Amino acid sequence: MTTGTLVPVFAALGDETRWSILAALGEGDASASALAGRLPVTRQAIAKHLAVLQEVGLVEPVRAGREVRFRVIGSQLGDTARRLEAIGVEWDRRLAAIKEIAEGL
Amino acid sequence: MTTGTLVPVFAALGDETRWSILAALGEGDASASALAGRLPVTRQAIAKHLAVLQEVGLVEPVRAGREVRFRVIGSQLGDTARRLEAIGVEWDRRLAAIKEIAEGL
């Protein structure tokens, strides 16, 4: 089991502004300009964040006429959670094994 | 459901070097100096990473004589995974609701 492309996803999720964007998108798809109206940052800053989120597959662009709306890919979040959970389980298993060894069993 | 102190945890997990440290600690508790012998960074750099990991509760220090070993707190990883999973589920639920509305149901 490789951590693979997991780390960049966490890096993307490690920013408050991006969570604000995700939260806003959770109430419906929106364009960078629309998001700029709701958040205290410029459209360009939001565009960069959206690029990051798209890069790691948390969001996807949908053209709607002359504007580009973004949609949250909910399943990607679930996938990430499950992979993290799996690592956690593996960890517990290994730590338990180490503990047994340490206790001289 | 608040994201609470979740974001800093993701930020901590969004760094390859810190994963290397966690992986190394997974094979048994170790001091910063010991880790420096295994990883291609200095002890001081590792000490900083350990401080970050400790800050978000992924690791805890254990004094052993004159050295300070660090231990992975496996459960914290599981907790984080579950919280992320919960957010993902909530997201899917909400997105489904929005989809129904959009379809004029």
Add this chain to the structure above:
DNA sequence: GCAATGTGCAACTATCAAGTTGCACTAGTT
């Protein structure tokens, strides 16, 4: 065609984080 709205690209600033080197301090060891 023209104004208005939305997007895309580029340059620039500033802040933060990762990593380094250097030195002082502490605690076991002989």
Add this chain to the structure above:
DNA sequence: AACTAGTGCAACTTGATAGTTGCACATTGC
């Protein structure tokens, strides 16, 4: 007491990133 291995703190360099402003390009509506 002297030596050694481990830790802690501080200053510094450097690269990445969040944010800005400014301008050029595309598309819809009148």
